[in-house]
Amino acid sequence: MSGVTIRARNIESDECDPMSMTNVVPATPRALSAARKAVSESVGQARRRRSFAVISHPDAGKSTLTEALALHARVMMRAGAVHAKDGRKGTVSDWMDIERERGISITSAALQFTYRDTVINLVDTPGHADFSEDTYRVLSAVDAAVMLVDAAKGLEVQTMKLFEVCKHRNIPIITVINKWDRAGKDVLDLMDEIQERTGLQPAPLNWPVGIAGDFRGVLDMSTGDYLKFTRTDGGATVATEEHLSAEAAEALEGEAWRQAVEESDLIVATGAGHDPEGFLAATSTPVMFGSAVLNFGVRFLLDTLVDLAPAPTARPDADGILREIDSPFSAFVFKVQAGMDVAHRDRLAFVRICSGTFERGMIVTHSGTNRPFATKYAQQVMGRERTSIDRAFPGDVVGLVNANALRVGDTLFVDEPVTFPPIPSFSPEHFAVARAKDTSRYKQFRRGIEQLDHEGVVQVLRSDLRGDQAPVLAAVGPMQFEVAEHRMAHEFNSPVSLDRLGYSLARRTDAEGRDRLRGQRAVEVLSRTDGVMLAVFSDRWRLQSVERELDDILLAPLVVSV
Ligand SMILES: Nc1nc2c(ncn2[C@@H]2O[C@H](COP(=O)(O)OP(=O)(O)OP(=O)(O)O)[C@@H](O)[C@H]2O)c(=O)[nH]1
Ligand SMILES: [Mg+2]
Numbered sequence: 001m002s003g004v005t006i007r008a009r010n011i012e013s014d015e016c017d018p019m020s021m022t023n024v025v026p027a028t029p030r031a032l033s034a035a036r037k038a039v040s041e042s043v044g045q046a047r048r049r050r051s052f053a054v055i056s057h058p059d060a061g062k063s064t065l066t067e068a069l070a071l072h073a074r075v076m077m078r079a080g081a082v083h084a085k086d087g088r089k090g091t092v093s094d095w096m097d098i099e100r101e102r103g104i105s106i107t108s109a110a111l112q113f114t115y116r117d118t119v120i121n122l123v124d125t126p127g128h129a130d131f132s133e134d135t136y137r138v139l140s141a142v143d144a145a146v147m148l149v150d151a152a153k154g155l156e157v158q159t160m161k162l163f164e165v166c167k168h169r170n171i172p173i174i175t176v177i178n179k180w181d182r183a184g185k186d187v188l189d190l191m192d193e194i195q196e197r198t199g200l201q202p203a204p205l206n207w208p209v210g211i212a213g214d215f216r217g218v219l220d221m222s223t224g225d226y227l228k229f230t231r232t233d234g235g236a237t238v239a240t241e242e243h244l245s246a247e248a249a250e251a252l253e254g255e256a257w258r259q260a261v262e263e264s265d266l267i268v269a270t271g272a273g274h275d276p277e278g279f280l281a282a283t284s285t286p287v288m289f290g291s292a293v294l295n296f297g298v299r300f301l302l303d304t305l306v307d308l309a310p311a312p313t314a315r316p317d318a319d320g321i322l323r324e325i326d327s328p329f330s331a332f333v334f335k336v337q338a339g340m341d342v343a344h345r346d347r348l349a350f351v352r353i354c355s356g357t358f359e360r361g362m363i364v365t366h367s368g369t370n371r372p373f374a375t376k377y378a379q380q381v382m383g384r385e386r387t388s389i390d391r392a393f394p395g396d397v398v399g400l401v402n403a404n405a406l407r408v409g410d411t412l413f414v415d416e417p418v419t420f421p422p423i424p425s426f427s428p429e430h431f432a433v434a435r436a437k438d439t440s441r442y443k444q445f446r447r448g449i450e451q452l453d454h455e456g457v458v459q460v461l462r463s464d465l466r467g468d469q470a471p472v473l474a475a476v477g478p479m480q481f482e483v484a485e486h487r488m489a490h491e492f493n494s495p496v497s498l499d500r501l502g503y504s505l506a507r508r509t510d511a512e513g514r515d516r517l518r519g520q521r522a523v524e525v526l527s528r529t530d531g532v533m534l535a536v537f538s539d540r541w542r543l544q545s546v547e548r549e550l551d552d553i554l555l556a557p558l559v560v561s562v
Helices: 029-047 062-072 097-102 129-139 157-168 187-198 246-253 255-269 276-280 298-308 439-455 479-490 511-517 540-549
Strands: 049-055 109-115 118-124 144-150 173-178 201-204 206-209 217-220 226-230 240-244 284-289 330-338 347-355 363-366 371-374 378-382 385-388 397-401 411-413 430-436 459-462 472-475 496-500 505-509 523-528 533-537
Touching (some): 029 049, 049 062, 049 129, 049 298, 097 479, 129 157, 144 157, 157 187, 173 298, 187 284, 201 276, 240 246, 246 255, 276 284, 330 439, 439 459, 439 479, 479 496
Parallel strands (some): 173 284
Antiparallel strands (some): 217 226, 347 397, 363 371, 459 472, 459 523
């Protein structure tokens, strides 16, 4: 990876669709032997990969940490503009206009860099609950999560929800207590809070020297040494770090050091040492302290990822059968994103590679349709910046350009067919009818709505009654509507008006349910693009009374409620 200054060199114009249909080439002995070589290579390459998501409640510092990690890995020469006066407006992962305007992450962003000969695939996720579906999709594509906790706020509701998703999926979690440079909670209280509220055993790898707001450095629990941090100018360059012995630390920091030793001894006495098996089984979480904005503790985290986080392993397919790392190439789409490059109006499908070796230009099969695709334009993505990649391995996140036929959850493979489990959609709780403000721009309107649907920015529902001109947008949180509105106006040149509907919950139904629900008050049946029919209700009481009245129709809860 040569840095973020390289701009999308290999993006071609709109006209060519690089994922076009091609003929499948029969395997020759030479091709088979090459394939075997690639297979053994994929195992070695997978071992040197770590793929993780940074997750937390809003504003905990995920995008800042993402930037700092990449900076430490020397992807960026200088993060100067990033943490300047106006805060995170320039973080590489917050690349959308609307993200920069508001200073929040709306969509997840992938980055790849090399550290200590390990290839790190990092996905920064949005913290706001309204975008949790995006975060959920990302969690299906990574092997570990770095969970940020704000030193002053502790575990917030959204943090708890994400913890539960990770636990449910058995995703190992590394906890970073961030913002230790600012006044915050007591360190032992924070440990208790993690344990009591998540059920995970916190296993501190380092311990802060100095209370929150007086961050001097950390005690490295594995060596007992002191890592003293030195504040640099605005945190814009890699923070300098001094390595001192315990004696030197005591002489320098006095009481603050002694307190850190005492507290950390206390924690160790309770049996809270690092537990590799517990970590991988998501029952224990390594904890460390840092300040993303000042680059404190960032190197420590990178080393922890390399040393402790799991490398990619075999993944279960939809039937629960493991797809081994050294099987032929397979991957699944966990995110679709358009509008990353306004000049090219292209659309990227982000895939997570699960097995084998990916070679740019290789012909893969789309498991839903069994159609062959040529992956001519594959890219490594750094926020908005991209470079073309030729090869990639299990654990890597690759962006396939103009993969127009690909949807979230789709599987790609070569040789041995496989289908990975679908990524469930959340149950929507907010509904609004969208109409083009300028009806002469209906084509743009339709294209925009379709795109937002493919990306999962909102779910798009239709009914014969309402017609195509007035689709219903469905969302987990109302901010999704704002994003849809903004993108319709700025990206697709078709400003929309949104009229909120008085529904607040959805159930899956079928054709019979649709027919029998017709005429019911405060109930409507709408179809999702994937064919699923949703019965939407004004509230829980209305649903209950319909259930009592029509007790034999299908009204199934939608999957995933975390
Ligand atoms: N004092 C202090 N401020 C920090 C630290 N890390 C991040 N911040 C600030 O906290 C604010 C939020 O940072 P972001 O990185 O955008 O937070 P986020 O978690 O990505 O937010 P969302 O993606 O919107 O959920 C910014 O103003 C950062 O400069 C830290 O370690 N110390
Ligand atoms: Mg962010």
